[in-house]
Structures are given as C-alpha cells and as structure tokens.
Amino acid sequence: MAIDPRLYRYVSDQENYNDKAIIIEEGGHGDWLYIILEGRVKVKKKTAKGTLTITTLKEGSVFGELIFLQMSKGRRTASIVADGKVTVGLLNMELLEKEFSSVSPLLKKIIYNIAKRLQDTTDHLVSIYIKGKL
Numbered sequence: 001m002a003i004d005p006r007l008y009r010y011v012s013d014q015e016n017y018n019d020k021a022i023i024i025e026e027g028g029h030g031d032w033l034y035i036i037l038e039g040r041v042k043v044k045k046k047t048a049k050g051t052l053t054i055t056t057l058k059e060g061s062v063f064g065e066l067i068f069l070q071m072s073k074g075r076r077t078a079s080i081v082a083d084g085k086v087t088v089g090l091l092n093m094e095l096l097e098k099e100f101s102s103v104s105p106l107l108k109k110i111i112y113n114i115a116k117r118l119q120d121t122t123d124h125l126v127s128i129y130i131k132g133k134l
Contacts, residue, residue, distance in 0.1 A: 003060045007035060010096060011089035017082040024064060024080040032090050033064045039086030044079045045126050052129050054122055056083060068096065069115045077119060 014037065017023055024030065026046055036059050043054040043063070057063060063080055103111070 003035065003037065007091075008089075010091045011035065011037075012092040013090045015088050015090065017086050017088070019082055019084050021082040021086075022079060023082060023086075023088065024076050024078070026076055026079040028076050029074070030064070030076060031067050031093065033062065033068045033093065033096065034080075034088045035091060036061050036063075037087040037089050040083040041086055041088075042081045042083050044081055045077075045122065046079075047126050047130050049130055049132075051079075052126060054078065054125065062091075066115055066119060068093070068100075069112060078122070 015023075023034070023041060026044070036057060038059060040056055040058050041061075041063070042056050045052050045054055057080075064076075066077055067074055100108075
C-alpha cells in the first residue's frame with residue numbers, strides 16, 4: 001500500500017526497528033499512533049494457547065488506532081512486532097485530534113463502530129484459536 005503523501009505532514013518523528021523488535025507490547029500503556037513508512041510488522045495477541053499472529057501490516061498501514069479512538073491512555077490490545085527491518089512514523093496526536101474534533105458526531109459514531117467491530121473480530125478470532133478450530 002503506497003503512503004498518501006498528505007500523511008507525511010502528520011509524522012512528527014521516525015523510529016527504526018530491527019527484526020523481531022517489539023514496537024508495542026500488548027497490555028502496555030501508550031498513546032502513540034503509528035504509520036509504517038518502510039517494512040512490515042506482525043500484529044500478535046497473547047492467548048491461553050500461546051501467541052497468535054493476527055495479521056501482517058505493510059507500508060502505509062496505521063496501527064495504534066484503538067488508543068486514538070478511545071481518546072485516552074488505555075492499555076494496548078495487541079503487540080506489534082517488527083518483521084524484518086522497519087521504519088515507523090509517529091503521528092502528531094495534536095494535529096489528528098484537532099482534525100478529528102471537526103468530524104460530525106454521526107461520522108464519529110460510525111468510525112467508533114468500525115473500530116469496535118475490528119476489536120470484536122480480533123477477540124472472536126482468538127476465541128476460535130483457543131478452541132482449536134483455527
């Protein structure tokens with residue numbers, strides 16, 4: 001996925017990670033939103049049966065969005081691990097919050113519902129995995 005050039009104005013800093021480096025740890029606290037500038041990352045969830053890889057994200061993908069949408073410093077719901085060398089951009093939360101505040105309440109509700117559905121789908125996948133049906 002190519003990165004929309006307009007997104008670069010939101011990148012406030014960049015970080016580089018080596019293969020298998022943990023960028024976000026499930027259960028940890030944080031309020032950063034990230035975009036993958038180069039490379040790939042794996043989204044992983046801890047389960048009773050061990051760690052499950054949910055998906056692989058590539059250049060242009062954003063992660064950490066659930067914290068942003070909660071507008072709080074909550075707990076991270078998954079780990080993000082470098083899959084090879086990766087460069088991520090840390091997105092400027094002040095700019096994003098300013099733009100998001102101008103979104104209509106109806107559109108915000110739709111966005112929240114999509115984010116909730118993503119979390120529910122991930123939880124369902126973990127449940128299927130634990131039951132041995134995956």
